[in-house]
Amino acid sequence: MEDKVLDKALRDIEAYYRTQGMARALGFGKRPAVLVIDFQKGITDPERPAGCHLDAEIEHTVRLLDVARKKDVPVFFFVIAYDRSLLDGGLLVKKVPTLARFVAGSDDVQLDPRLTPGPNEPVFAKQYGSCFFGTPLASSLTALNVDTVILTGCITSGCVRATAHDALQHGFRPMLPRECVGDRARIPHEVNLMDIQARIGDVLPLSAVLTHIEQGESA
Amino acid sequence: MEDKVLDKALRDIEAYYRTQGMARALGFGKRPAVLVIDFQKGITDPERPAGCHLDAEIEHTVRLLDVARKKDVPVFFFVIAYDRSLLDGGLLVKKVPTLARFVAGSDDVQLDPRLTPGPNEPVFAKQYGSCFFGTPLASSLTALNVDTVILTGCITSGCVRATAHDALQHGFRPMLPRECVGDRARIPHEVNLMDIQARIGDVLPLSAVLTHIEQGESA
């Protein structure tokens, strides 16, 4: 399918959504945090069984982190990791068996080496799509008075969408710098970004997110 | 965009997903329940501001409910409904302002009249996309020893997908009879069904779901 055919169709749907009272901008709140989702070796190395090409998205995320750290914006990293029993993976590891590779302690669950957490930037293990599910993330954000989450990482149609949806449900503003999220395939990437913009959060150019952070007060 | 162009592209992506260890069948468990999502007048009446065309999906759901009730399968109905303060709608009513119409007690939050809950079939009010979020649904299902949820209703790319995702996260098998779920637009409908089949639950023909229920023991 030609890219411009899909793009035209999606722009038409977006216009229709707006006439239905959907797809309004949420805007940034007062205090953002950055969530870096599943940029772990087992996914970011295209040579591995569940890997795909995410070099550009990682590079853009590194740039975002540089700016965020200068303004003391909290950063949380997430990796998918399971107990060797896989009992913490519930039904998900049955639906998506490739995830069973991601056993805690294995190389596949290490962060991509281009990303280096600072001493106050935790790496949370998660077992499901949403970074909020089965983790204390919402509590940590609330305790920090965070009201906005800037989402980066992969996969747009999987864990990124799930995290954006849970962020909104939990009362946090989900902001997605488009260049910082990636997927295995173009159609689900574009359609999920449209869905997110329509009903979940704001999809923005990275430049707009950087400008917002740079203009903000230090936390 | 021509339907067959999209269909061909999605089938190619599905084939790729299967080579990556995704999109396995979960299968039914031992005890299903049916969830009927957001078939309320404000959405199912195409003349209303947030309405769309869902007649076929409702008709198929009515057929499913007839079969389910003969086998004592529990049924739960859901409608979106807010307090007049809208404080229970959090950020969602800002992102999707049309939802602010759905105030508890108004006609828009009444079930579509083609659906009639039985005396043991509760109608749960919900405020967010997922039927599990901000409701005691998961607890009720667990207390009934339910392990499988058959999802019907609308909108595929909104509340249906959100509910399917949360069902899987909570440990329930999400089964979607394709004819019973509907959307405002074809592309997000088809792409979200592909996403669900790839990583969340099983998308099946209604006939397969009916056969499974009919062959099951009474609860």
Place this chain on the structure above:
Amino acid sequence: MEDKVLDKALRDIEAYYRTQGMARALGFGKRPAVLVIDFQKGITDPERPAGCHLDAEIEHTVRLLDVARKKDVPVFFFVIAYDRSLLDGGLLVKKVPTLARFVAGSDDVQLDPRLTPGPNEPVFAKQYGSCFFGTPLASSLTALNVDTVILTGCITSGCVRATAHDALQHGFRPMLPRECVGDRARIPHEVNLMDIQARIGDVLPLSAVLTHIEQGESA
């Protein structure tokens, strides 16, 4: 058991807790809300089967609400209410069968008439002990940038403690004005307040809470 014997024993335990690194003050955050828990006719009318004596606690809560409203502090009311199927009550209505009386729409689930919600003060139905469980409360608080919850209502050893515990777990500071929470029996009331002070939230005299609110900026 004589009151002073229990009091002495509890003060000794508290002193021991402090030597173990427990029972520190959390303090107020920047933006409080008041939660009024289960002051509904079926509980506050001592003539009814599940009723008990709570007149003083209601009177103190009314005084707190007067002060809170002058400072635009958000107020949320909660009542226990079930669908007639009781399916939303899960196992709790089996453990505590008296709760099965509290069917939505019945007089038992009406707020005590001494409490009158304002137009922007929602009444949330809840089915379990914690006001956070099976409700969108945490999301509403986060969307309002609330970081502190002042708890009033009943029963100290039941829904009040459960709500305090979930507040802390969700990242909100639980503050309990001692005069505003009540119980059916003195021993569980006092011991649960000690437990809360030790590991969950701050138990304060009402006067301290009023002073804090009065000195705060309007929201």
Place this chain on the structure above:
Amino acid sequence: MEDKVLDKALRDIEAYYRTQGMARALGFGKRPAVLVIDFQKGITDPERPAGCHLDAEIEHTVRLLDVARKKDVPVFFFVIAYDRSLLDGGLLVKKVPTLARFVAGSDDVQLDPRLTPGPNEPVFAKQYGSCFFGTPLASSLTALNVDTVILTGCITSGCVRATAHDALQHGFRPMLPRECVGDRARIPHEVNLMDIQARIGDVLPLSAVLTHIEQGESA
């Protein structure tokens, strides 16, 4: 305070509760799991700053585990463990600063050596009181069709009560073998067990739990 004075007072309250329609037995369901709560060196070694005396409770738990494993009852272990940033501890580590000792990887978060998990018995890290909060436990139990949780560990008035309460809220039957749960102090131990029996779960002699498991079918 003399033990028999407290006991007499608590039995009187229990009798009153029963006249109010509280404190019914839930009974076992069809498929139990055992949860072992916070038996980690930092708590079970009385020489350490947050330690206390729990030898008898551990011994009784070991006996329970022996019987459970013969019947293939699933077992889950829990330890409190935080990221070095303590950001996953939210407000709890401020209220109870002694918990800040329990950093992931430190000796304090190792299981007591008298407890040895089998290869299919996961050890879940938790950050809050309830084993269900911020963990995927409920999902794992549901995916295993577990409907009953047998609770052992410490502290009765802290993490054990919180876990029992959340178990009931999530739809699982909480069963507490009295000999297998322990506390730092007698009064909160006894009063919390009374609270649990009144409104949360069933408090039983260990012998009754062992008999039930031994008579059950293998899973």
